[in-house]
Amino acid sequence: MATSWKSDACGCLLPPCQRSKIQPMGNIMINPIKKSIIIMAAMAWSSVASAALTGVDLLSSGDQLLTRDTSTGLDWLDLTATINVAPEDILNGSGGWRGMGFRYATISEVSQLFLDTAPGTFINNVYPNALYTVTPINLAGAQNLLNLMGTVYVQQPGNDYNIVGNGLVGVNAPGQDWIYGASYGTNISGTGGFFFVPDGQFSIDTSSPYLGSYLVRSSGAVSPVSEPETYALMLAGLGVVGGMTRRRKRPQADQIYF
Numbered sequence: 001m002a003t004s005w006k007s008d009a010c011g012c013l014l015p016p017c018q019r020s021k022i023q024p025m026g027n028i029m030i031n032p033i034k035k036s037i038i039i040m041a042a043m044a045w046s047s048v049a050s051a052a053l054t055g056v057d058l059l060s061s062g063d064q065l066l067t068r069d070t071s072t073g074l075d076w077l078d079l080t081a082t083i084n085v086a087p088e089d090i091l092n093g094s095g096g097w098r099g100m101g102f103r104y105a106t107i108s109e110v111s112q113l114f115l116d117t118a119p120g121t122f123i124n125n126v127y128p129n130a131l132y133t134v135t136p137i138n139l140a141g142a143q144n145l146l147n148l149m150g151t152v153y154v155q156q157p158g159n160d161y162n163i164v165g166n167g168l169v170g171v172n173a174p175g176q177d178w179i180y181g182a183s184y185g186t187n188i189s190g191t192g193g194f195f196f197v198p199d200g201q202f203s204i205d206t207s208s209p210y211l212g213s214y215l216v217r218s219s220g221a222v223s224p225v226s227e228p229e230t231y232a233l234m235l236a237g238l239g240v241v242g243g244m245t246r247r248r249k250r251p252q253a254d255q256i257y258f
Contacts, residue, residue, distance in 0.1 A: 053116060055148055056219075067148040068219050071116050074109065075219040077102055079167045079212030080150035086207040087171050087179055090215070102215040104171045107198055110182045110214055114195040117141030117184075124196040134192035142193025145184050153210045155188075167212040168202060177204050182214060 056075065058065035067076040077097065085094055093099065105113075115121050118141030124133055145165060152166045164185035171179040180198035187193070202211075 053113075053144065053148055064148075066219075067145075069113055069116050072109070072112055073219050074105075074113075074216045076105070076113065076149060077213075077215040078148075078150045079152055079165050079214070082167075082213040082215065083152060083211065084207050084209045085213070086205045087168055087213060088204045089207070090213060091171070097215055101217040103217065104179075105169050105214040105216045107170050107180060107182070109216060110169050110197050114141070114145075114184065114197065117145050117195075121195060124194060125198070132194050132196060134187045134194045136192050138193035138195060139186060139191065140193075142184050142186050142195065146186070150212070152212055155185075165212075166199070166210060167214045168206070169197070169214045171204060178202065179204055179206070181211070 052070055054068050054070070055064040056066040056068045057063050058077075065078045065081055067078070068074075069076065082090065082095065082097070087104070090097060090104075111123060111125065114123050118138070120137045121141050122133065122135050122138055124131075146163055149165055151163050154163055164183055166181060166183040166185075168179045169182045179202050181200040181202060182197035183199045184195045185193065
């Protein structure tokens, strides 16, 4: 009995046994297993690239008092929520933040938050002898953080630092008598931004309408970007699928491959 052959979208003749094994994708014919590999790789890349800072509600719908960093799994309390409250008061329960699981962030955690605001972020971190360096590459990141974590004060004309988020960092035990500052902001002309940590040293009882506190807690939402095991799992999965593909491609007596 004569074998019925049929042309594919590219003009190639296919035997009947192969018509169901290849699916069109635009003008390209792709084996279903290869298509699965492409989809898995795309999904993995998408998840790796998805780390970001996002606003999250805390006390009521729409309050956006939290900034979630998916690369570290930390939730950051808005700086404006702790303006004019001394660290020793927060440690003693003022505002109820400790009861909600918040603690003071470390200098390294604040540094990582600044680095996660935008690619290429430059951090001034040579206290106390460094001058503020305002760079255009920091502008988008500083504006993003001002929108998410709040503006503590707007500087009056007279220097180059305009809209500023300024907070205290690095204290978690009653009896500690000093604390550092950390700040982010933009210049008056709106052409550059800055990040500075540490930024000054303050007493534990310092309170000011121009200072908040960097308080964090674990969100439990960590992006795959910070988990090396994810890459290993993805590669292992692709290896298994690749092995299946090779096995299915072994020539058989009644099949013809092109």
